[in-house]
Amino acid sequence: MTTSPILLLDNVSRVHGHDETAVRALDGVTLEVHAGELVAVMGPSGSGKSTLLNLAGGLDQPTSGRVVVEGSDVGAMSLRDLAALRRRSLGFVFQDFNLIPSLTAAENVALPLELDGLRVGKALRIALDSLEAVGIAELADRYPEHMSGGQQQRVAIARALVGNRRLVLADEPTGALDSQTGEAVLRVLRARCDAGAGGLLVTHEARHAAWADRVVFLRDGVIVDTTGTPPSAESLLDSAAAV
């Protein structure tokens, strides 16, 4: 792909602590996510997957290197600009859905738009379009506790990509779902990326990574391999370990 990426991590390192207690969570990671592309990140626990996602979403700052979202250097942004970035450019999908319980599905999806100053009515109309795109427009008025896990996760995906948001950062989005529902949610995520969004998917399971265009393997904060053939992921990890 030759277009400029939605997300660029350029030689990013993140070190927690100092001197003897320093822990290098990420070490010189370079990664691009383009529009229409779903990139899966795999790796064992403690490999730096969550750190990578937090840096990509501006929730954490790199010790060195650059994180660029839609052309803007996240490291150079003020807290206010970072909040605006999260409202306008990217959204999170978490393992435990993380919808706001006091808001309906439509209100949850409309939240970033309302926070960005859009009028409530208009925000809700856009939210309905977003819910329509993930196939649950009829659940717009339901509260999270009245929806299944799969439905909640679809709402989360709709929220992550509502309005002009084009980057979805998904942290184990199928972790709390049964396999069938998990597959359905990934199908939705894949469809949204096919429609032009960029996605960064952290997952443990190779069969979920199979939905991605590329799979990045992390271990000890370092990308040990990248492949476009998810089914060979575990074997690649094994082979990397054997090196």
Place this chain on the structure above:
Amino acid sequence: MPRRDARRYKWRSALIVAMVGLPVLLLTSGITLLATSDISMAESIPYVMGSAQARISDNGGGRMAQSPDGRSSRSTQGGAPALAVPGFAVGSAWTTDKVQKVTDGRVIQTSNATMRVTLGDRRPFMPVLRIDARDPLARGMTDLVSGRWASTPSEIVVTEAGITKGLPSGGTLTIAGPGGKSRRLTVVGVATGLTEYGQLPFLVALPALDTAGLDQTESGAPAFLVGRTAPLTWSDVRRMNNYGLLVQSRQVFLNPPPVTELDSKVAQTVVPYQNGNDLVLLIAAIGLFIETTLLAGPAFAVSAARQRRSLALAASNGAEARQLRRYVLGQAVVLGFVSAAVTVVAGVLLTFAGLTWWPPLRDV
């Protein structure tokens, strides 16, 4: 979000509203009661003096000075004897003729008393307003609801407050005395009214009612209502004080003199009394503010802590610090405003309803 949160969790919101609202309700009711019980001098005119220009009573001593409302007084000039009224013996009791001589007006007598009545097995004392209510000067002190006013000493009128205490609204009423003596009076009407101090009389009877040999007590000396064309001014009041008379004048009630014109020691008894009410109100307000803070403060703190997760989620969707602050404060404002507005109105309405439908509250 605060509005939606309050809507979504109605019972929790109702609990917070109650926690904030109950103390406000109590405070509002208290203030309403205080405001309605603390009747101004102008408001008290009807039941103090009816339609008369003044209510005058014997202070029982020599020359004196009084407050404009006649509630405070003291002897002056070292207890010098009162001025003598021409044509009347020095120290003779005050009568309508003697008062007329001093005031140059038409005079009728009134008093407040208690009488023992027989109600089945009970023989309670009942407050009685004694006045010839047919006289236009009495208009305002008591008003006829049904029937007619007493025109002979063997007739009596009961009040609506008296009926609630078990007095009959018609037929006969037995006034009891010691040693089994009693007298039957005919109940000829039902009235409403207030005594000089704003209490409810249960009976209205003529001053001529013969109470000899009956269990009855006079509440204070007889008073006189004075009707005349010219009002009694503050200087008239001070002049009559020299006769040993306490004067409650319509003109003075409506336009009280400045404190500087009062006797200095009488003035001291008037001002602290007014400040006392303010102080009670201030202490009540501070106490209830503390109570509200102790109740509502933790409620909002728990609410904010409970919503930490929602706040974090809002932040992950781009909420700025000021928006999160506004959310937490918004909840307090939404619920606080709603509860305060609702309970202030409810407190006033409930208190007025209580005053209307439950007469004992008027004595609070």
